[in-house]
Amino acid sequence: xxxxxxxxxxxxxxxxxxxxxxxxxxxxxxxxxxxxxxxxxxxxxxxxxxxxxxxxxxxxxxxxxxxxxxxxxxxxxxxxxxxxxxxxxxxxxxxxxxxxxxxxxxxxxxxxxxxxxxxxxxxxxxxxxxxxxxxxxxxxxxxxxxxxxxxxxxxxxxxxxxxxxxxxxxxxxxxxxxxxxxxxxxxxxxxxxxxxxxxxxxxxxxxxxxxxxxxxxxxxxxxxxxxxxxxxxxxxxxxxxxxxxxxxxxxxxxxxxxxxxxxxxxxxxxxxxxxxxxxxxxxxxxxxxxxxxxxxxxxxxxxxxxxxxxxxxxxxxxxxxxxxxxxxxxxxxxxxxxxxxxxxxxxxxxxxxxxxxxxxxxxxxxxxxxxxxxxxxxxxxxxxxxxxxxxxxxxxxxxxxxxxxxxxxxxxxxxxxxxxxxxxxxxxxxxxxxxxxxxxxxxxxxxxxxxxxxxxxxxxxxxxxxxxxxxxxxxxxxxxxxxxxxxxxxxxxxxxxxxxxxxxxxxxxxxxxxxxxxxxxxxxxxxxxxxxxxxxxxxxxxxxxxxxxx
Numbered sequence: 001x002x003x004x005x006x007x008x009x010x011x012x013x014x015x016x017x018x019x020x021x022x023x024x025x026x027x028x029x030x031x032x033x034x035x036x037x038x039x040x041x042x043x044x045x046x047x048x049x050x051x052x053x054x055x056x057x058x059x060x061x062x063x064x065x066x067x068x069x070x071x072x073x074x075x076x077x078x079x080x081x082x083x084x085x086x087x088x089x090x091x092x093x094x095x096x097x098x099x100x101x102x103x104x105x106x107x108x109x110x111x112x113x114x115x116x117x118x119x120x121x122x123x124x125x126x127x128x129x130x131x132x133x134x135x136x137x138x139x140x141x142x143x144x145x146x147x148x149x150x151x152x153x154x155x156x157x158x159x160x161x162x163x164x165x166x167x168x169x170x171x172x173x174x175x176x177x178x179x180x181x182x183x184x185x186x187x188x189x190x191x192x193x194x195x196x197x198x199x200x201x202x203x204x205x206x207x208x209x210x211x212x213x214x215x216x217x218x219x220x221x222x223x224x225x226x227x228x229x230x231x232x233x234x235x236x237x238x239x240x241x242x243x244x245x246x247x248x249x250x251x252x253x254x255x256x257x258x259x260x261x262x263x264x265x266x267x268x269x270x271x272x273x274x275x276x277x278x279x280x281x282x283x284x285x286x287x288x289x290x291x292x293x294x295x296x297x298x299x300x301x302x303x304x305x306x307x308x309x310x311x312x313x314x315x316x317x318x319x320x321x322x323x324x325x326x327x328x329x330x331x332x333x334x335x336x337x338x339x340x341x342x343x344x345x346x347x348x349x350x351x352x353x354x355x356x357x358x359x360x361x362x363x364x365x366x367x368x369x370x371x372x373x374x375x376x377x378x379x380x381x382x383x384x385x386x387x388x389x390x391x392x393x394x395x396x397x398x399x400x401x402x403x404x405x406x407x408x409x410x411x412x413x414x415x416x417x418x419x420x421x422x423x424x425x426x427x428x429x430x431x432x433x434x435x436x437x438x439x440x441x442x443x444x445x446x447x448x449x450x451x452x453x454x455x456x457x458x459x460x461x462x463x464x465x466x467x468x469x470x471x472x473x474x475x476x477x478x479x480x481x482x483x484x485x486x487x488x489x490x491x492x493x494x495x496x497x498x499x500x501x502x503x504x505x506x507x508x509x510x511x512x513x514x515x516x517x518x519x520x521x522x523x524x525x526x527x528x529x530x531x532x533x534x535x536x537x538x539x540x541x542x543x544x545x546x547x548x549x550x
Contacts, residue, residue, distance in 0.1 A: 202275060205533040209470065210481040214489045215529045219274060221492065221503030222526040226267050227286050228500065229519065234289030235260050235297075236267040238311075240519045250493075250501040252508065254517025259311030261297055263519060264290050265319035270526040272326050273534040279331050291327055294320055295339045304349050305342030311515075313360040314350060318373025321347060322380055329384035337386075344381045347374050348392045355402060356395025366399050367414045369511075372425035372464065379432045393433070400429055408441030409448060420452055421511050424464035431471055437539040442472070450476045454484040458510030459524035466528050471538045488525050 206216060229240045229248075238254025256262070268290045271283050278288035299306040307320035321343035328336040350362035351374075357366015358374045375396055382388045403412045404426060410418035411426025427445045435442050449465050462484060469480040493501045504522045507513050513521055527534060 199275065202533040209532040209537075210478065210485065211529075211532045212485065212489075215485050218489050218492050218503075219270075219526055219529050222505075222522055222529075223270060223274060223276075223283060223503075225501065225503035225522060226270060226519070226526075227283055230267070230286055230289070234293035235264040236290070236519060238263045238515065238517050238519050240517065250504060250506075250518055252506040252518040252521070254515055254520055256311040256515040256517075259309050259316055261294065261307050261309040261320050262312030262316030263516075264293055265307075265316065265323040266516070266520060266523045268294075268323045269319070269326070270523050270530065272323065272330065273527050273530040277327060277331050279333065287327075291324070291336070294324065295336075298339060298342070300342065303342060304346040305339055306346050307343060314358050314362070314370050315360075315373060317343070317346065317350075318358075318370065318377050321377035322373065325377060325380035325384050325386065328386075329380065340381065340384065341386050344378060344386055344388060347377060348389055350374075351392055351395050352399075355399055356397070357399035357402075365414070368403055368411055368422040368425050369413065371396065371399055372429060375429050375432065396429065397433065400426055400433075404441075406441070406444065409444040420449075420455070421458065421461040421464065424449060424461055424468055427468045428464050428471075431468065431538055437472065446472045446476060450480060454480065454487060455510065456487065457507045457513070459505070459507055459513065459521050459528070460511035463524045463528055466531050467535070470531050471535075473537065473539065484528065488529055492525075 205211075226236075230236055231242060237257060237260055239257040240250060241248040241253055242257070254263075268287060271277075271281070271287050271290075275281060276283045276287055278284050278291055281287070294307065297307060297309075307317045308314055309316045312319070321340075324336060324340040324343050327333070328340040347358070350358055352358065352363055352366050355365050357368075358370045359365060359367050360370070378388050378392065378396075400411070403414065403416055403422070404410070405412060405416040405418050408430065410423040412419060413422050423445060427442060427449070430439075430442060446468060449468060452465075454465070455461050466480070466484055469477045488505070491505060491507075493504045493506060495501060501518075504518050505525045506518055507521045510521075
C-alpha cells in the first residue's frame with residue numbers, strides 16, 4: 001500500500017528505471033510483418049541472425065523505415081514531443097535530488113526534539129530523598145575553670161618584631177644521619193607524661209592544681225615576649241638584643257652570648273609546655289624555626305648527635321635533648337625521631353663511666369646540676385618510647401647515691417651535701433627514677449624544701465623545687481603554690497620601653513641569672529607557671545609508672 005505522504009516522483013525514481021526512446025517499438029503492431037522479411041538477407045557467416053551483427057543492423061534499419069512509413073505524421077510528432085517532455089522532466093527531478101535535505105534526517109531531528117520535550121514534561125516517578133546532615137553532639141562536656149576568667153587573646157602576628165625566616169621542615173631524620181639498627185627499633189608514641197598540655201586537659205588541670213586567670217595571662221604574655229626576641233635564623237640568644245635589636249631597652253642581658261643552642265632550647269621549652277608545637281598552636285612557626293635551628297646545629301658522629309656549644313657545653317646539650325624528645329613525644333613526627341634519639345645517644349656516650357654522672361665535657365666526673373638536665377632528657381625520651389640503655393640509668397642511681405646526705409633527703413653538688421638547688425634537683429631525679437610517694441627520704445626532703453620556701457630571685461631552684469612540691473601534692477603544695485604563683489605574677493614586667501618588655505622577668509640574682517639574663521629568667525618563670533599541666537603528676541596519674549629499665 002502506497003504511503004500517502006510520500007512523493008510519487010520519488011517512488012517512481014526509486015523503483016522504476018528511467019524510460020528509453022526505444023520502448024514504443026516493442027508494442028507496435030505493424031512491425032510484425034517485417035520479421036518475415038529477415039531471410040531475404042541471410043548472413044554468410046552465421047545461420048543465426050541474432051548472432052550476426054550485420055544482420056541486426058540491417059534488420060533495425062528496415063524496422064525503423066517501415067515504422068516511419070506506417071505511422072501518420074501527427075502521431076509521430078506526438079510521440080517525439082512526449083519523449084522530449086519525459087526526458088526534460090527527468091532532468092528537472094534528478095538534478096535537484098542531490099541537494100535536497102534528507103527527509104529521513106529531518107524527521108529524525110523533529111522526532112528527537114519532540115522526544116526531549118516529552119521527557120521534560122513527564123513528572124519524576126521516584127524523587128531522590130535527601131537526608132539532612134545530622135548535627136554532631138559533643139558528649140564530653142568541658143567544665144570551665146571556676147576561678148579562672150577568660151584570658152585576653154594575644155595578637156601574635158602584628159607584635160613579633162623579628163619574624164623568623166620561613167623554613168621548610170625537611171626530613172630531618174635523613175638530613176642529620178642515616179638510619180641505624182638502634183634508631184629503626186624505636187617507635188613513635190606520644191609520651192603519657194605530656195598529655196596535660198592539650199587545651200581541654202590543660203584547662204581542667206589549671207583548675208584542679210591551683211592555677212588562676214592571672215597565672216595563665218602571665219604565661220601568655222611571657223610567650224609573646226620570648227617570640228618577639230627570636231633571631232631571624234630561628235634560634236635565640238641569652239643576649240636578647242642580638243638579631244637586629246641593638247636598640248632593645250629591656251635590660252638584663254645575659255653574658256653567655258655564645259650558647260645559642262642552650263638559649264634556643266631554653267626558649268622553646270615554655271612553648272612546648274603550653275602545648276605549642278611545630279604542628280599546631282599560635283606559635284607553630286616560631287617552634288618550627290627553633291627546632292630546625294637545633295637539628296641544623298647538631299654535630300653528627302655515627303649514631304650520636306652532639307648539641308653542646310662553646311658556652312653551655314653539656315648544660316646546653318641536656319636542654320636541647322629535652323626539647324627534641326618532648327617535641328617528638330607531643331607530635332609523633334618521625335622527622336624528629338632520629339635527632340631526638342641521637343641526642344640521647346650522645347648523653348649515653350658522655351656519661352662518666354666511673355661515677356655515672358655528667359659535667360661540662362663528656363665523661364668528666366659529674367655534678368648534680370648537669371645530671372639533672374640529662375636525666376630529665378632521658379626520662380622524656382623514655383616516655384616517648386625512645387631507646388634508653390639500662391646501664392645509663394644504673395649510672396644515674398650510682399651518682400645520686402654518691403652525693404646524697406641525710407639518707408637521701410638532701411643532695412650536694414659533687415659530693416654529699418644539702419644545697420637548696422641541688423637538693424631539689426636530686427629529689428626530682430629520685431621521683432623520676434621510681435621512688436614512691438611515701439619513701440621516707442622523699443617525705444623528709446619535701447618537708448625540708450617546704451621550710452625553705454620559694455626564693456624571690458633564684459628561678460633555677462624554684463623551677464626544680466616547684467616540680468617536686470607539685471608532684472608530691474598535699475597541703476604543702478597548696479601553700480608553696482600560692483606563694484610561688486603570686487610572686488611571679490606580681491614581679492612580671494609590665495612597663496614599656498623602646499623595646500616592649502611586657503611579659504618578661506628580671507630577677508638579677510640566683511643560679512645562672514647573670515649568665516642567662518632576662519631570657520633565662522623568663523623561660524624558667526614561665527615553666528614554673530606551667531607546672532599545673534606541663535607534666536602529668538607522677539603519683540596521681542603514674543606518669544612514671546614504667547620505671548627506667550634496670
